[in-house]
Amino acid sequence: MPYQSIVLVKQVPDTRHVSGEVMSQDGTMNRNALPAIFNPEDLNALEMALQVKEQYGGTVTVLTMGPLQAAEVLRQSLYRGADRVILVSDRKFAGADTQATSYTLAYAIQKAGVFDFVFCGRQAIDGDTAQVGPQVAEKLGLPQITYAEAIQGLDAEGVIVRRAFENGVEIVRCTLPCVLTVVSSANQPRPPSARRRIEYKLAAIPTEYPALLKKHPEFASEQALDASLAERSLKITVWSAADLDVDETLLGLPGSPTQVYKVNYVVLESSESKEVQATAEGIRALIEELVKEYIVG
Amino acid sequence: MADRRDVWVFIEQDEGKIADASLELLGKGHELARQLNSQVWALLCGHAITGLVETLHQHGADHVLLAEHPELELYRTLPYSRVAVELVKQRQPYIFLIAATPVGRDLAPRIASAVQAGLTADCTDLQIGDYTSRKENKVYHDLLYQIRPAFGGNLIATIVNPRTRPQMATVREGVMRRLPADPDRAGTVERVEAHFQPEDLALQVLSRQVRASTVNLKDAPVIVAGGGGVGSSDEFALIEDLANLLGGEVGASRAAVDAGFTTRDHQIGQTGTTVHPRLYIAAGISGAIQHRAGMDKSNKIIAINTDPNAPIFQVAHYKIVGDIKEVLPLIIQALRDKAK
Numbered sequence: 001m002p003y004q005s006i007v008l009v010k011q012v013p014d015t016r017h018v019s020g021e022v023m024s025q026d027g028t029m030n031r032n033a034l035p036a037i038f039n040p041e042d043l044n045a046l047e048m049a050l051q052v053k054e055q056y057g058g059t060v061t062v063l064t065m066g067p068l069q070a071a072e073v074l075r076q077s078l079y080r081g082a083d084r085v086i087l088v089s090d091r092k093f094a095g096a097d098t099q100a101t102s103y104t105l106a107y108a109i110q111k112a113g114v115f116d117f118v119f120c121g122r123q124a125i126d127g128d129t130a131q132v133g134p135q136v137a138e139k140l141g142l143p144q145i146t147y148a149e150a151i152q153g154l155d156a157e158g159v160i161v162r163r164a165f166e167n168g169v170e171i172v173r174c175t176l177p178c179v180l181t182v183v184s185s186a187n188q189p190r191p192p193s194a195r196r197r198i199e200y201k202l203a204a205i206p207t208e209y210p211a212l213l214k215k216h217p218e219f220a221s222e223q224a225l226d227a228s229l230a231e232r233s234l235k236i237t238v239w240s241a242a243d244l245d246v247d248e249t250l251l252g253l254p255g256s257p258t259q260v261y262k263v264n265y266v267v268l269e270s271s272e273s274k275e276v277q278a279t280a281e282g283i284r285a286l287i288e289e290l291v292k293e294y295i296v297g
Numbered sequence: 298m299a300d301r302r303d304v305w306v307f308i309e310q311d312e313g314k315i316a317d318a319s320l321e322l323l324g325k326g327h328e329l330a331r332q333l334n335s336q337v338w339a340l341l342c343g344h345a346i347t348g349l350v351e352t353l354h355q356h357g358a359d360h361v362l363l364a365e366h367p368e369l370e371l372y373r374t375l376p377y378s379r380v381a382v383e384l385v386k387q388r389q390p391y392i393f394l395i396a397a398t399p400v401g402r403d404l405a406p407r408i409a410s411a412v413q414a415g416l417t418a419d420c421t422d423l424q425i426g427d428y429t430s431r432k433e434n435k436v437y438h439d440l441l442y443q444i445r446p447a448f449g450g451n452l453i454a455t456i457v458n459p460r461t462r463p464q465m466a467t468v469r470e471g472v473m474r475r476l477p478a479d480p481d482r483a484g485t486v487e488r489v490e491a492h493f494q495p496e497d498l499a500l501q502v503l504s505r506q507v508r509a510s511t512v513n514l515k516d517a518p519v520i521v522a523g524g525g526g527v528g529s530s531d532e533f534a535l536i537e538d539l540a541n542l543l544g545g546e547v548g549a550s551r552a553a554v555d556a557g558f559t560t561r562d563h564q565i566g567q568t569g570t571t572v573h574p575r576l577y578i579a580a581g582i583s584g585a586i587q588h589r590a591g592m593d594k595s596n597k598i599i600a601i602n603t604d605p606n607a608p609i610f611q612v613a614h615y616k617i618v619g620d621i622k623e624v625l626p627l628i629i630q631a632l633r634d635k636a637k
Contacts, residue, residue: 013448015448015451097415098406098416098418099409099410099413099414099415099416102410126448127418127447128418128419129406129418129419130402130406130418131402131405131406131409131416131418132406133406134374134403134406134407134410135406135407135409135410137407138378138406138407138410138411139410141496143374143375143496143499143500144374144403144407145500146374146399146402146403147399147403160503165399166399166561166562167507167508167509167562168505168506168507168508169505169506170502170504170505170506171502171503171504171505172500172501172502172503173500173501173503174499174500174501175499175500178499178500256415257413257414257415257458257460257461258415258416258417258443258456258457258458259428259430259456259457259458259459260454260455260456261428261442261455261456261457262454262455263447263452263453263454263455264452264453264454264455265451265452265453272614273610273613273614273615273616274614274615274616275615275616275617275618276599276615276616276617277617278601278617278618278619278620278623278624278627279627280627280630280631282617283617283624283627283628283630283631284631284634286599286615286617286628286631287628287631287632287635288635290576290597291635293597295575295576295596295597296519296543296576296632297544
């Protein structure tokens, strides 16, 4: 029996590799120096969806909300095996917290069509909140399985999933449709396929057409390029707020209940600091001092 | 909106044992409620758990809301959120705190979405303060400051929820201090009915295996931690020897865990455990911000590193520039000599 899956992905700054170029001496940060990447656990979610499709048949639709540059993670998804990709993008979505984000995504998911599964990564590395998956599930009125590590069974009755935590595992059975948030230990995400890379190389959103035309002058005009991409299913769908049946007061920063009051750069310093010589005498004096201060018993 | 400014704390229990993180949070909830001249309520869900109520009173709960039902025996998202959402809608707490455990991180967003409240994940501090909204030209008094690391730990953000109630936050395990149990402290208990719809039972737990961790970093008086500067298992064994000698626990930075010297339950930092021991010895740890933020509140910090410019030295009280292969044996020897 085939299953229809929707995968939610996000393009994120690579916060795991904050280098000296990014952080300056006074603790301030140059965000633009961070490369934009496919959120790591979203790749695990995509892989799980692709495996369901390979084993049982069906389709995989990848959906992302973000700025226009996020079209790149959709191309990356096509290279790996996604059947359909959708970019949800509008200035009105900017500054959304998890509540406004999940509200928008829930409407986009409903517009994308009938589905059995929504997969997403457990959390995104730019915010580490792990809130969007459960909040999308609540807004869709569906059960959620967070920390999903493996699908152990799938039939008309529902899905059996292994959940993995730091201190244990749990096996659950759940009816479909449902929302799964996938952990990094779930699988080894496949790399882009060379064949699909060629096949989907031209996949683009309309704002990318001028750059694409420069590389491919064989298309006479943007109109010609658009017609050609549309015919070959390479035109990436973009939905704006107007395309979704949403209450616009619940979008973006104005629609977000949480507000950032202030941001501090992290400067950690001890009040006093002593240098201890790495010699037998130096260390002995240190231990004596610690004993005297009852730090060492 | 009610004038009362109640602080609620969700109490996580598993097979009749209350999660440490929930008791820690109850301590913080108690403190916040006193600042607001209000009271702290503990929401306890489960099956046959009445015996836990007294423990909650002793650790600071003024009131306990007790929901008992066979369907609440094992934690499941939908039955638990059904109970919590109905209560929140009826009673409109001012603040609702949940520990950022796997259970809390599953439950809190579900509740927040249902009651359309703002939720901040994984806070490391909570305070009460005023907030001026320039856009609305309005001052909000006594809001909950939800303080958390952001952007891979390189920033600390303070988040507020000016308009929605309750103000919800999940809170990192190990960063709050529980109140000592006071057998004289008493409180009220109120039983609440739990009713479920068929769709609440869409998920069944088929099996569960929870390993009790043998590592107790949070309560350790002394922690000796190794990092990326540890070159071999023999060197890591020196760290274990020193920890044993001091009656402490072995800690590790992410680099040491990734290198396979020890297991993830030893990891200290923003993606591991937050600790504040009496003595913290950082051996061969460079001190990425993610690590420092998990240990910089330690009473005394000794850092050993070959690089005199390693960031760990910024938080250290005692700075030893040297190779851990040489320095750790010297410390072990000095301690043995002292014991003679």
